[in-house]
Amino acid sequence: MHRKRTEQKNDPRIIKRSxxxxxxxxSPFTSSGMNSATDGVMYNFSTHGSYLEARKKFNTGTILIVRTVGHKKVSLSKEDANPRLIGLAEIKWLKRIDDKEKHRYGIGLQYIL
Known part of the structure; x- marks a missing residue:
């Protein structure tokens, strides 16, 4: 019997996001990665990944070092974990976000470590 995709245990769409x-x-996980660092804001996270918006465009498949530098606003319940302070993640998808003031990129990340 085949299970529907939404019923699969590792389906990222059913993992709780905070x-x-x-x-x-x-910044990219390379020897020269700090030269390509950019700031951004993480808007949600789960045990397997996160969504953030950054000023710089990276390629899909790039491994990033993501380090939290401060909470702007957190809306977590007592049951929720805090986002990782630092971690390695692969860019699974990227989309350009245009607004009147600046260009940003929405980035879907999957944690590696």
């Missing part, structure tokens, strides 16, 4: 608004710095 809303937040956390300032982050992210």
């Amino acid at each position: 809303p937040t608004e956390v300032a982050v710095i992210c």
